[in-house]
Amino acid sequence: MAPTDSITANVHDTDLATTTETAEAKISTPNGKTPVEGEPGTKTGRPLRLYADGIFDLFHFGHAKALQQCKEAYPNTYLIVGCCSDEITHKLKGRTVMTDKERYESLRHCKWVDEVVEDAPWVLSDEFLEKHQIDYVCHDALPYSDTSGEASEGDVYARIKAMGKFHETQRTDGISTSDLIIRIIAQYDTFIRRNLQRGYTGKEMNVSFIKEKSIKFDMAMGKVRQHFTDLFGREGRLRKNHQSPGLRQSV
Template sequence: EKRKREEVEEEEEEEDRHYDVDESVQDAAPAVTKIEPLIIQGRELKEGEPGTLTGRPLRLFADGIFDLFHFGHARALQQCKQAYPNVSLLVGVCSDEVTHRLKGQTVMTEDERYESVRHCKWVDEVIEDSPWVLTEEFLDQHNIDFVCHDAIPYTDTSGTAGDSGMFLLGMLASFMKGGVGDAGDVYGHIKAIGKFHETTRTEGISTSDLIIRIISEYDTFIRRNLKRGYSGKAMNVPFLKEKAIQIDMAMDKVKHDIDVVVHNFLGKAEDAQHSFLNMFSKDGALRTGLRKRRKILQESLKDMAREGLC
């Protein structure tokens, strides 16, 4: 009995070890990235106030570069448009001159970026050549109630945010409330005067991510476009690089053609083998033919026998 109890205890310990290993394997499995659902929040409004169905539309403003317009951009604009029941969404898009000088080269031209934003269903109006740093005059000119952006400080590379009277007013308002203004944030003065509406970034997608994805698959996309008739010159690919890729493409085609020929040959050989074996099988053509001939011969002999008897 003592030995049986020891065996049972050993089996239980072994099961526990397996369970622990399974749990560790599950914990080590990489988490699957998924797009989180939008949580849209706005301020509480009283009936008849701007932003309610019985009041005037709240004029919300969002700005950006919007290069390679993607669903992360669209979700940010959706948050703005759906923040209140009655919203008119204005979207400012910076020009090429300002963007290239303060942020860097874009993939799309300013006109392409303007049109991309204009065709988003959440947008009511596009403001072209939007300023890098918003001024009081700009907000008044477009009757903007709130400026929308995520809460992460956006560094002012122009150095003009601290020069505006609106910035000084915002810093003073922030100080009176016991806060500290952020001189390095493009939206710091907007936040300080209470005209900032916070949105949430969509993780896992950005223009930079898309560009990095293309660069990391550089040769793949060059091959793709060469197959579609684009020249190396049009893609700014060096001559030797273009020829090397074309040689690789030709070699791949030869390999593919050889694989097709071999596959077809093997397929036909296999079909011939099956046909040969089927010919001698029970229901094959050879045995079936012999059975038919034997039956015909038997019928003929029977007929001859009947005629002889008669």
């Protein structure tokens, strides 16, 4: 399991084949072999059992496109997705926004996923591969250092690659869980103000009493300024639709 924001792979923009023969000719396994009809992964063979793992916090379209790429890697696939628990993730990577139960459930509602493995291991063992009858492990090809100390090679996928069981995917640029969190942090006051307006309390958002009152004061002053602008306009002159009949006659 790579210590990243899970898999963020992109689907290649290629035209769909119009015939089974054309589609079959375009695919090949990680070892470069083109499957023959009737073999695993082909329309008439058994489904190839593919495995993808990650954290999948704040599940977003980068995650979905990665899983789509895995599912559509071969004409006939069964996609198993492993998701790490809060315990191992918080220990080896850091805090998540969503709980493990929420992350598991998000994956179950993704159309590309056939099966979810809860409390997935950080590093894949032979026993795990055998238990789930995994043919190939899907991930982008970047080396991911192992913070658990289980992988002696340094890259958690090094052994999988050496076994010829690694299917490379492509990353999706411009979206990640970290990017989403940074966007929220960068607009911290804006989102606090937004939620205060919706009835949340400072305590619920872990905002100090002073900070909450300061933002509420700014919100109140904003309403006063807006009311003044509605009455007098930006030039400070009383608008006609707010003038009394007597005032209108004297203008």
